[in-house]
Amino acid sequence: MLMRYQRPKGTADILPGDSQIWQYVEATARKLFATYRFDEIRTPMFENFEVFSRTSGDTSDIVTKEMYDFKDKGDRHLSLRPEGTAGVVRAFVENKLYGPETQKPYKVYYMGPMFRYERPQSGRQRQFHQIGVEAFGSDAPELDVEVIALGMTLLGKLGLKHLRLALNTLGDKKSRDAYRQALIDFLEPHFEELSDDSKVRLHKNPLRVLDSKDKHDQAIVADAPSILDFLTPAATSHFDRVKASLDALGIAYDVDATMVRGLDYYNHTIFEIMADSPALGEGYTTVLAGGRYNGLVEELGGPDMPGVGFGLGVERLVLLMQAEKVAVPNDNALDVYVVGIGDETSLETLKLVQSIRAAGLTADRDYLGRKPKAQFKTANRLSAAYTLTIGSQELADQTANLKSMATGEEISVPLADIYQDFEKVVTTKFTAK
């Protein structure tokens, strides 16, 4: 036996059957995005390393330990994209889409693979897929809400139940800096009591201590100051309008003042849509997350232009849909299975399937030289609506036997009629139906 190859760790083959769900997800997303006037943007799967390191934050885990970065033969430091936003923003800036000739907000969506070097688990892989949207050029809280509503609507259309929208604000830079300091001041006296993880986080990214899973940490954090008390008037106003707009649309939400983001570029509104399903372990798991990133365009060399968006994990989404048994439309039903009896009919059956296909129907035939009985079994298993049988006798008569698999009714039809208008034969020749 030769060497057997395995796919690389953390990757998956999406096989026929599963790919139907993926196509359904993607098609549903494209259709919905179009109604919101978001257009597709396609950016490279790898970028200069700095595109991600600058935007995600030099100390973020994504950059420090999860990035697939490498030097190419020209000694360029590149990285496989760990998320979608940075590349889109780079493209936005590089193509000067911030210019006056494009309508603002400039709304785009993307879908495709992302890469992170981490321990695979269910719904978490090294090559995974995201669908995301970004809207540039407006500070309006209503735009934040449009993006949130889009996310909620998409998940709803895809059949997900038990969704929870968690909402928070990181405020502007001033709010955030003030809060960060207050949080450090609060946690410092408890330093020795904190978990080892949180000790590290305290100075690297103190906000992360807030969502520590450690019970003792949670007890300490329970009395910590809230970001909401450190917002500047402008940040408060923005957040209030976001909430008011959500209320106006009847979208329920929970404000979670301890929710933070792993990527450093977020500010103001941040949100997560979580689903409660055993498919992804106990409790609520985030499927879709996003927020505002007003400094990001400038960070990558563009003008001071705000942005807001979200990304959703397709693997997680698909797991949830499967757990909820969401019905995916099956659009590859078989209309006609052509049964050929004897080698001499092979040429005619080939012409028949081609003719039926050309008429816009789906058709298939046997290529394994199997007996009629086996061919009918296959037709039945494939749920063919009709079988068209041709043997040496029919070949001589220039006819074929058309059978409705549902009723069992079988009629003889001239081949000429089939080649001329198969659809008409089906609709007019049977007595029933």
Place this chain on the structure above:
RNA sequence: GCGGUAUUGGUGAAGUGGUUAACACACCGGAUUGUGGUUCCGGCACGCGUGGGUUCGAUUCCCACAUACCGCCCCA
């Protein structure tokens, strides 16, 4: 990166330190000549994740590695 569990055919799985690796599903074939969901009969792992080791002998014991899954970290 850390800790844990697992790894037998296309699938679900049973099983033993030693002649032919149980059973079920799926698939393929047959039940007198060319017609489909039932029934009956038959076929289907030269191999038990990979590589070493222990042993007279290992799929069964030991070690390493790989992969999957779970928890941590982190995140979609």
